Amino acid sequence: MSAIAGAWRRTAAGAGLLSPDGVVAPTIFAEMSAAAVRTGSINLGQGFPDEDGPAEVLEAARAAISAGVNQYPPGRGFPDLLAAISEHQHRFYGLEIDPATEVIVTAGATEALTATLLALIDSPDDEVVVFEPYYDSYAAAVALAGARLRTVPLRRGDFQPDLEVLAASVTDRTRIILVNDPHNPTGTVFTPEVKAEVIRLAHQHDAIIVTDEVYEHLVFGAPHVPLVTLPGAAERTLTISSAGKTFSATGWKIGWVHGPADLITAVLTVKQYLTYANGSAFQPAIAVGLRLPDSFFSDAVAALARKHEILGAGLRSAGFEVFAPQGGYFTVADATALGGADTAAFCRAMPEKSGVVAIPMSAFVSTEHQGDYAGLVRFAACKRVEVLEEAAARLAAAEF
Numbered sequence: 001m002s003a004i005a006g007a008w009r010r011t012a013a014g015a016g017l018l019s020p021d022g023v024v025a026p027t028i029f030a031e032m033s034a035a036a037v038r039t040g041s042i043n044l045g046q047g048f049p050d051e052d053g054p055a056e057v058l059e060a061a062r063a064a065i066s067a068g069v070n071q072y073p074p075g076r077g078f079p080d081l082l083a084a085i086s087e088h089q090h091r092f093y094g095l096e097i098d099p100a101t102e103v104i105v106t107a108g109a110t111e112a113l114t115a116t117l118l119a120l121i122d123s124p125d126d127e128v129v130v131f132e133p134y135y136d137s138y139a140a141a142v143a144l145a146g147a148r149l150r151t152v153p154l155r156r157g158d159f160q161p162d163l164e165v166l167a168a169s170v171t172d173r174t175r176i177i178l179v180n181d182p183h184n185p186t187g188t189v190f191t192p193e194v195k196a197e198v199i200r201l202a203h204q205h206d207a208i209i210v211t212d213e214v215y216e217h218l219v220f221g222a223p224h225v226p227l228v229t230l231p232g233a234a235e236r237t238l239t240i241s242s243a244g245k246t247f248s249a250t251g252w253k254i255g256w257v258h259g260p261a262d263l264i265t266a267v268l269t270v271k272q273y274l275t276y277a278n279g280s281a282f283q284p285a286i287a288v289g290l291r292l293p294d295s296f297f298s299d300a301v302a303a304l305a306r307k308h309e310i311l312g313a314g315l316r317s318a319g320f321e322v323f324a325p326q327g328g329y330f331t332v333a334d335a336t337a338l339g340g341a342d343t344a345a346f347c348r349a350m351p352e353k354s355g356v357v358a359i360p361m362s363a364f365v366s367t368e369h370q371g372d373y374a375g376l377v378r379f380a381a382c383k384r385v386e387v388l389e390e391a392a393a394r395l396a397a398a399e400f
Contacts, residue, residue, distance in 0.1 A: 027136070027363075028344070028347075028359060028360065028362075028363045029045060029046055029136075029359065029363070031348075032045040032046075032347065032351075032357045032358070032359060033045060033046055033357070035348070035351045035357055036351060036357040038351075039351040039352060039355070040355065041350075041351040041354075041355045041356055041357045042355060042356050042357065042383075042387060042390060042391045042394065043357045043380075044311075044356055044357060044358050044379045044380045044381075044383065044391060045357045045358055045359045045378075045380065046359075046380065047184070047250075047329045047330060047380045047382060048250045048251075048380075048382065049248040049250070049382045049383065050382075050383050050384055050387060051248060051384055052248060052249075053247040053248035053249050053289070054247060054289065054292065054296060056288055056289070056292065057247050057249070057285050057286070057288055057289040057292075058285070060284055060285035060287075060288040060289075061252075061281050061282055061284075061285035063284075064280070064281035064282075064283075064284045064285060065281045069280050069281045069283075069284060070280055070281060071280060072276070072277050072280065073105075073277045073278075073279075073280045073283055074277065075104075075268065075271075075272050075276055075277055076103075076104045076105065076268065077103075077104060077105025077256070077277070077283060078105070078280075078283045078284065078287070079099065079100075080283075080284060080287045081105055081254075081283045081284065081286060081287045081290075082099035082100070082103050082104075082105065083099045083287075084286070084287035084290040084291055085097070085099065085103050085105075085256050085258065085290065086098070086099040086102075086103060086258075087290070087291065088290040088291075089258065092223075092224075093226050093228075093229050094229065095226075095228065095229065097258050098261070101261040101264065101265075102258050102259065102260065102261050102264055103256055103257070103258035103264065104256065104257060104258075104264060104267065104268050104271060105254065105255070105256050105277075105278075105279075105283060106242075106255040106256060106257060106271060106275075106278075107253045107254075107255065107274070107275045107278040107279070108242050108244060108253035108254065108255040109212060109214045109240050109241065109242040109244075109255040110137050110141075110255075111253075111255065111271065111274060111275060111278075112240045112242075112255045112256065112257040112267075112271075113137070113138070113141055113178075113210070113212060113240055114137075114141045114144065114145075114274070115257075115267050115270045115271040115274055116176075116210055116238055116240070116257060116267050117141050117142060117144070117145040117147065117176065117210075118144065118145050118270045119266040119267045119269060119270040120175060120176060120208055120263070120266060120267075121145040121146060121147045121175055121176075122175065124146050124147070124148075125148070125173055126147045126148070126173065126174075126175035126176075127147060127148045127149075127150045127171070127173045127174050127175060128142045128145075128147050128148070128149055128150065128174075128175065128176045128177075128178055129150045129151075129152060129166075129169050129170055129174050129176070129177045129178065129207075130142075130149065130150070130151055130152070130178045130180075131151070131152050131153075131154055131161055131178075131179070131180065131183065132151035132152060132153050132154065132364075132365060132366060132369055133154065133185050133186060133361055133364035133365050133373060134151065134180065134364055135180060135184050135185070135212070135364070136363060136364060138178060138180075139366075147175065147176075148173075149366075150169055150174070151169075151366055151369065152165055152166050152169045153165070153369050153372055154183075154186060154188065156372060156373065156376075157323065158188070159183065159186040159187075159188035159323070159332075160188065160190065160191060160194060161194060163193065163194070163197050166194075166197060166198075166201070167197065167201060170201040170202075170204075170205055170207065171205060172205050172206075174201075174205050174207045175207060175208065176207060176208050176209075176210050177198055177201065177202055177207050177208070177209050177210070178210050178211075178212065179195075179198055179209065179210070179211045179212070179227060180211075180212040181195075181211060181212075181213060181227065182213075182215040182216070182218065182219055182224070182326065182327030182328045183327075183328070184214075184215070184328055184329070184330060185330050185332065185359075185361065185364050185378045186323070186325070186330075186332055187323070187324075187325025187326055187327060187328045187330050187331065187332060188325070188326055188327075189219060189222075189224075189326040189327050192225075192230075195225075195227050195230055196230065198227065199227070199230060199231070199232045199233050200232075202233075202236055203232060203236075207236070208236050208237075208238065208263070209227060209228075209233060209236055209237040209238070210237075210238045210240065211226065211227050211228065211237065211238070211239050211240060212240050212241075213226060213239060213240065213241045214240075214241055214242045214244070214245050214255075215245055215327050215328040215329070216241055216246075217245075217246045217297050217300060217301060218245060218246070218300070218301055218304055218327050218328055218329070219301065219326065219327035220301065220304075220305045220308075220325070220326055220327055221326065224327070226239060227239075228259075234260075235260060236260075237259055238257055238258070238259035238260075238263055238264075238267070239257065239258050239259060240255065240256070240257045241255065241256060242254060242255035242256070243255070243286040243289060243290075245328075245329065246289070246297075246300070247286070247289045248382075249282075249286075252279055252282040252285075252286070253278060253279060253282075254278075254279050254282050254283060254286045304329075304381065304382065306385070307381040307382070307383070307385060307388055308324070308325060308331055308381045310381075310385065310388045310389055310392055311331050311379055311381045311388050311391065311392060312324060312331055312333075313392060314388075314391060314392020314393065314394075314395045314396055315331065315333045315379065315392075315395060317392070317395065317396035318338070318354075318395040318396050318398055318400070319337055319338050319400070320333035320334060320335055320337075320338065320377075320395075321333060321334035321336075321337065322334075329380055329381060329382040330378050330379065330380055330381065331378075331379045331381055332361065332376055332377070332378055332379075333376070333377050333379065334375045334376055334377075335375050335376075335377050335400075336374070336375035338400040339400060340375050340377065340400070341374045341375045342374070343360035343361055343362055343373075343374065343375060343376060343377055344360045344362050346360070346375075346377065346400075347359065347360045347377060353398050353399065353400055354394050354395055354397075354398035354400070355394045355398075356379075356391050356394050356395055356398075358377045358378060358379045358380075359377070359378045360376075360377055360378075361373045361376035361377065361378060364378075
């Protein structure tokens with residue numbers, strides 16, 4: 001096997017994409033989406049909205065295209081978007097960010113995360129600590145960077161980590177502590193105690209904190225509190241977010257990362273050899289979006305909360321135990337009472353039995369912790385109300 005092929009296979013294995021016989025298997029997301037098409041089921045598997053975002057943002061993109069904003073933007077991003085990100089962080093969180101040196105625009109949050117890991121991992125002995133279940137790209141990005149993935153399981157139910165387990169998992173080998181808050185796939189919001197412990201451990205072991213906050217404007221019941229705003233965090237924290245979830249424009253892939261200038265420069269050094277730049281006409285549009293009035297953001301979170309309520313009611317009627325999310329696109333439910341302890345098998349049977357597609361929690365869990373999350377299924381609530389009402393009716397009528 002060539003060195004290139006070997007490296008590729010190590011990355012694929014780290015991401016969980018190889019079957020036991022070494023064949024690259026399709027992801028469960030692709031499999032379930034194909035099942036939705038084949039059976040005419042409602043696809044509550046993949047987390048993308050089925051309706052457009054605010055008209056002002058869409059029109060700004062059209063205007064930018066018409067005005068000729070169609071070539072490469074600066075590598076850091078258009079200055080107006082950098083300024084809008086800085087303004088946004090001050091407006092909502094009281095942060096002071098230099099738009100010229102402390103923020104860059106990326107091809108979504110996934111590129112921001114990948115560029116960050118590639119830039120900051122120094123050695124194959126470096127470890128990246130993540131909370132499990134975890135968004136599926138994390139393992140791939142860690143493997144691509146050549147580091148070791150170390151997971152901290154979230155307790156079933158409240159989906160918070162045991163602080164003693166967290167402390168034991170962060171060592172002097174830890175290069176990065178990756179915190180996804182609000183959390184995908186569980187919908188949890190980490191407690192102040194968890195965030196404080198992350199900061200304490202980062203100082204103790206000289207680790208960098210990287211936060212994935214793409215659901216920052218979709219938190220129910222209380223405002224989002226970025227970890228970087230807490231005492232002792234700013235000097236060693238890189239904050240990642242994106243426009244896709246907030247403005248229902250997931251295909252535009254406009255994200256950003258901000259933090260100390262030296263760390264941002266390191267990330268930019270890698271980013272310039274990945275995409276260099278992206279989304280020329282979309283960048284001015286997202287600048288418009290970030291400057292929308294407070295009513296847009298409050299209305300968006302209220303609308304999503306209602307959608308979760310509709311979905312949750314349907315799941316409960318069907319016999320699922322529902323864990324009400326604190327934020328984000330997804331509702332997690334326990335199918336054990338319906339015979340769904342093997343969630344992969346249960347989800348594969350769901351399209352025929354209910355006309356609804358969902359994703360098993362096993363897709364977000366390492367092999368060693370599969371049993372801890374048996375029976376758990378993730379449903380996307382980021383769909384039109386009428387679609388969720390139909391899905392709820394189908395679930396309530398299904399015979400599992």
